[in-house]
Amino acid sequence: MKYFSFGAHVVPEGHDIPSQPLHELLEQSSSKDPITLSKGNFSDKLYYIFTSGTTGLPKAAVIRNHRFVWMGVIIRSLFSFDHNDNLYLTLPLYHNNAGTMGCAQAVLFGITLTLREKFSASNFWDDCIRYKCTGAMYIGEICRYLLAQPEKPVDRQHNLRIMFGNGLRKKIWTDFKTRFNLRQIGEFYGSTEGNANVANISNREGACGFVPCCIPWLCRLVYPVVVMKVDEKTGEPIRDEKGLCIPVKPGEIGEIVGKINESDPARAYPGYHNVEATKKKVVCDVLTTGDKAFLSGDLMEMDELGFLYFRDRTGDTFRWKGENVSTTEIEAIIQKVIRLNDCVIFGVSVEQCEGKAGMAVLSRPPNGTIDMKNLYSRLKDDLPSYAVPLFVRLVDKIELTGSYKLQKHSLEKEGFNPNVVKDELFFLDKKSNSYVTLTPQLYTEIQSGNILL
Template sequence: MPALELIAAGLLGSQLLDAKYHIKDDFLLTQKVLTNLIPFFYQCYKGRASYWYWFEKAAAKYPQNTAVSFPRPKKNPPPLSFDAEGNKIYDDQFTLENYTYQELFDMVLRFSHILKYEYGITSKDTIAVSCMNKPLFIIIWLSLWNIGALPAFLNFNTKDKPLVHCLKISKASQVLIDPDCADPVRETEDRIHQELPEVKLRYINEPELLKVLADKSRPKHRAPDETRRPDDGDHSPACLIYTSGTTGLPKSAIMSWRKAFMASKFFGYIMKIDSSSTVLTAMPLYHSTAAMLGVCPALLVGACVSVSQKFSATSFWTQAKLSNATHVQYVGEVCRYLLNSKPHPDQQKHNVSIAYGNGLRPDIWTNFKERFHIKAIGEFYASTESPIATTNLQYGEFGVGACRKYGSLINLLLSFTQVLVKMDPEDENEIWRNPDTGYATKADRNEPGELLMKILNASDPEKTFQGYYGNKSATSSKIVTDVFKKGDAWFRTGDLLKMDEDGLLYFVDRLGDTFRWKSENVSATEVENELMGSKSIKQSVVVGVKVPNHEGRAGFAVIEPIDDFADSSKHSEMLNKISEHVLKSLPKYAVPQFVKITEQIEASHNHKVPKNQYKNQKLPKGENGQDTIYWLHNNKYEELTQDAWSGIMNGKSKL
């Protein structure tokens, strides 16, 4: 064979080998990790663990780059106009606001001056932030990091008892409130003043504040380094992000400086975010997906983060076009909403090449890429509190549906720190242990198992897994020990995943009492407690049930009436009491969409209700077609008839 042909064959062979084993990608990622971790830990050693220093460096390096772009919805938008083909034009519905790194940095310093000298905030404070997606959120956030205070990002839908609980566990001294989402706080004011009289509520006049922050004559405050929590280590809290769990009320997950750094440096690198990128997120900034994986990677490298105030399928691609987005964030529900929407005139006029997020189901994965001309999907797996994330930047056809795709080298390294374990067939929430050894067993290929992540320092777990702020019992409940040997410790993700023959990892389902609906984690226990608060039922069971053509699981409540409402003639009155109570006390996403009334909820011998029997509830009338089930329609529970079900299936009625 001639020399040139031998060389060509060799090159082709190496390309095929690399395509299968990702040798080059693994090498570059490993190199990236090794060359960046040492400087980070050295910076922590020098008392500069805070992300603030990375943002400050980016602002100095890229002063004229756009840092934040905001398609602000007009309060009184003009009527929609039409193009030559008769398509609606949505551009006029927004005013595009852009802030360079220099402008953002100066505004942050001016607001820091206000926070320190007018609000009296210091590095000893935890400050709750209730704000919609807008530049104001990022300004508040970075200003608190400048001062050294600890931000606690409130879900602005939270109200009443859960809101008070969030403020209590974080020990917040003040709440900074965006006027556009202030109603839940206002409705809870009396309770806050009664139970937490020391907490100050500060309603921000956004238009006036933005004018002040743009005024170059206003004083600025760049906090001295020695006041910015110099004793913080890599595991110290950078911010608090609330997550639902099985305890019934939100928990404040600790986002450490290490997680903020790793998300910025390594996740951003994997998703190809650089100084020329614009990341559009319509995900709420109070969640880790948008905050840690959207804002932080962008602001570290001089990229632009474009925030959408609220997700809208009718204007999403318009906002992507206006902000010149190269990346968009998603959760699976968003992708399905966009696919189910009518063709949009801007869906092919954008420059988005990568969409990244979690929960994109395999059945719509390829259709989403093709319809919206997306080159790559960046699917990841992580929970708010988990020590590390897994990623799959998927081009072409290989890896569709996977949440982890690496080459042989990284898979080998991860095999020591991420494992799937067999579950007890009698109790899906318990890890199966070999009766002879007492240790767990790894799940076989294509067998669902709970994903565990190794806690490197088992004697001091909090340096690997920070857990929940002010909740040691909840933190401890996520750690399991003596899994494969005496004295080891692992973080329980609470999720079932499976691995195929190629080493690809796929999400299967959530364990326990938490399910996902409307892009939010819903605590079944919290919903059950609030149902009891209606004072019309003896007990309830809440699970998430699958609904065709809908992402996640919808809340399904099985209720046992008190004696006063046991008679069927009283069911309507009882359902009205329930709907009135839960609509007042629960966020919209947590309100049960379906209700079934039963004479008695059976419990097992250990007084636990076996919930699995309800998770596969067949809608609309049960397996035998005889069940009476109610659905939430116009804020009231009505019988789920076949006609009503048809309306849900064809999209005319929305859950």
């Protein structure tokens, strides 16, 4: 079993990466049993993994021995990995995707891992070809970065049979799969600390998972994942006359939850190191009185076959003009307009106004400019009026979390005050059908209510 690590290190052509056969190392090692300091068991804590902290501070999630094994076995079974595979990992090992699901393939099953110190869009396919990789992991942002690269012959000269991960958006799914000649996309959904885990192994475009629904009452009894109705305004579960949660019907959107069974490693909820944070993620009386489930905070839509489609984080939906606004929908549209450059959307509070107005933070394209009039024209055509962002901020770069997710928490805190934000700020002037520069004077007019929004 060989582990390749490269990135800053260049190996001359024709030279092998330094390695030593495992059987030789075993022959050199002592034949005596190692000193046992403590007797471990299957439910011991293996390590803590910090959540990515996309919209808030990271929290330490508990990974126990049985969870590590369970996740490794599930990935191997779903995507048919064996000892002949070579898995290419560019994600950081201190996060769950690569650190647990990816590394478990080597630790438990002896699959070869090819590790790159840091993700590189320009070298991704060259690496896959050079090291004869057969599979690779992704998150949605990586797919977008790869698709934004200029086309070149190596795009289709690799031997990858599968790329798997989470967050590949429906709008680029087919383009990504076709351009890079991928036989299978394995999209899964789950969280580091949670038990609401689903997967799409049938190449269903845009779906992040599947829940059996042929015989609803039986499937809910056997399958540990439920998508339940929640109140649009409060995010609280909607309950029936018995006080139980109500599962969604096909075409409806609800929050995905995982039923908790502490005696089953697949359905246990180890939670966080912080006990209070753990309690906040548990809902009671879901399908039967007294049962419990893990609250994922993610909104899903289920189709008539049981496939699930990610719609939003409960914290990423804001309300404006009496309507709920989906940040992911706007981000997907803006990224097409600005040609796959980074952008994040969130709601900002405006004095004298109910709800939150939309704000977009965009990274500048290579040429350094964005046609603000064209941006508004495209958004106006593709979005309802209440969903078009009122404020735009241009930045050189949007910072990423350790797992390559766009960090919006600090941007939300800074808001749209030109006295605080030193980047270019724009305000939607509907009279001129364009975004105009947001000056301190204009900001004061908006906050005082002199300009109707």
